[in-house]
Amino acid sequence: MAILIDEATRVVVQGITGREGTFHALRDRAYGTQVVAGVTPGKAGQDVDGIPVFDTVAEAVAETHANTSLIFVPARGASEAILEAADAGMRLIVCITEGIPVRDMATVASYLRGHGAALIGPNCPGVISPGKSNVGIIPGEICAPGSVGLVSRSGTLTYQIVHELTQRRIGQSTCVGMGGDPVHGIGFIESLERFEDDTETDMVVMIGEIGGDDEERAARFIHDNMSKPVVGYIAGFTAPPGKRMGHAGAIVTGSSGTAQAKADALEAIGVKVGRTPTHVADLVAAALA
Amino acid sequence: MATSLEVILSDPSVRSVLINIFGGITRCDLVAAGILEALKRVEATVPIVVRLDGTNAKEGRQILLDAGHEQVVPMPTMLEAAEEAAKLAGAA
Numbered sequence: 001m002a003i004l005i006d007e008a009t010r011v012v013v014q015g016i017t018g019r020e021g022t023f024h025a026l027r028d029r030a031y032g033t034q035v036v037a038g039v040t041p042g043k044a045g046q047d048v049d050g051i052p053v054f055d056t057v058a059e060a061v062a063e064t065h066a067n068t069s070l071i072f073v074p075a076r077g078a079s080e081a082i083l084e085a086a087d088a089g090m091r092l093i094v095c096i097t098e099g100i101p102v103r104d105m106a107t108v109a110s111y112l113r114g115h116g117a118a119l120i121g122p123n124c125p126g127v128i129s130p131g132k133s134n135v136g137i138i139p140g141e142i143c144a145p146g147s148v149g150l151v152s153r154s155g156t157l158t159y160q161i162v163h164e165l166t167q168r169r170i171g172q173s174t175c176v177g178m179g180g181d182p183v184h185g186i187g188f189i190e191s192l193e194r195f196e197d198d199t200e201t202d203m204v205v206m207i208g209e210i211g212g213d214d215e216e217r218a219a220r221f222i223h224d225n226m227s228k229p230v231v232g233y234i235a236g237f238t239a240p241p242g243k244r245m246g247h248a249g250a251i252v253t254g255s256s257g258t259a260q261a262k263a264d265a266l267e268a269i270g271v272k273v274g275r276t277p278t279h280v281a282d283l284v285a286a287a288l289a
Numbered sequence: 290m291a292t293s294l295e296v297i298l299s300d301p302s303v304r305s306v307l308i309n310i311f312g313g314i315t316r317c318d319l320v321a322a323g324i325l326e327a328l329k330r331v332e333a334t335v336p337i338v339v340r341l342d343g344t345n346a347k348e349g350r351q352i353l354l355d356a357g358h359e360q361v362v363p364m365p366t367m368l369e370a371a372e373e374a375a376k377l378a379g380a381a
């Protein structure tokens with residue numbers, strides 16, 4: 001099963017004729033993903049190595065039956081691109097773009113509530129169900145099919161931890177890169193919920209970082225709803241207060257949002273929290289043994 | 290990459306540099322080319338430990354290997370790279 005994406009996922013890439021759009025559309029296709037269409041306004045009729053390009057998502061859907069959108073549109077047009085994908089009936093929208101203004105995303109988030117579309121991102125590495133489908137920029141070669149679900153606020157930490165799991169011959173059902181922006185789509189809770197219901201997932205790794213209270217709310221959700229074991233990691237134990245650490249949402253404000261507070265919240269309900277990516281992989285291996 | 294490395298290398302208190310890349314959207318071949326570009330502009334007086342993984346890592350490692358720069362020290366994993374950078378900083 002896996003969650004969110006699988007062999008039946010049909011991807012339209014918005015912004016396919018841009019540098020990153022082309023590179024990653026072709027890389028995802030080479031991984032085995034069904035990349036059926038691209039969209040760049042004004043470039044209908046062209047193709048990117050055989051992938052047909054359309055002016056609008058609606059036209060791409062009519063011709064190719066795409067059901068998932070992958071967005072590489074630059075920040076100033078990206079929120080519009082998300083709305084267009086939702087209007088065209090996409091069931092899943094993955095937005096890689098970094099730097100979308102928070103106010104634009106607040107509008108998008110409220111608009112999506114009235115639609116059936118789920119959003120991953122923005123400012124995220126996307127989602128991969130190893131061996132089935134890769135929608136985004138996660139390097140497919142470091143993943144392996146298996147039973148560990150993973151959800152993360154950090155792209156690079158996802159890669160590092162997935163890599164260490166794969167090296168220990170521990171495969172993954174689905175890896176969700178939820179992104180580092182303060183206003184985002186699918187988060188820890190929505191991912192945990194899906195992993196709990198997924199027959200291919202036996203346990204979950206959640207990778208958090210400083211800022212906000214997503215990890216604390218996830219801890220409450222795990223306590224109330226999860227029967228499968230969860231292993232955690234929190235980035236930023238040494239982060240100074242008030243300094244934004246890379247991601248727009250990664251900032252310790254006042255006394256809240258610290259790595260210690262988040263680790264405490266998870267450990268209080270019995271979730272083991274690794275202190276390094278290697279430690280996380282060790283905890284997963286021990287839990288599966 | 291070239292500009293940031295220039296800034297780091299211009300600090301006389303720096304005794305070793307650790308470059309740790311797990312590329313997703315970042316391509317390791319571009320990182321490797323950037324490192325070599327920086328070394329053309331500024332003389333490296335300290336060792337630069339480089340760990341490349343992820344997107345185009347193989348190509349990136351090959352670029353560094355082919356260049357064979359005496360101050361560039363490629364390492365296979367994050368942990369080994371960090372240990373090596375710390376060791377070289379201590380020895381300098």
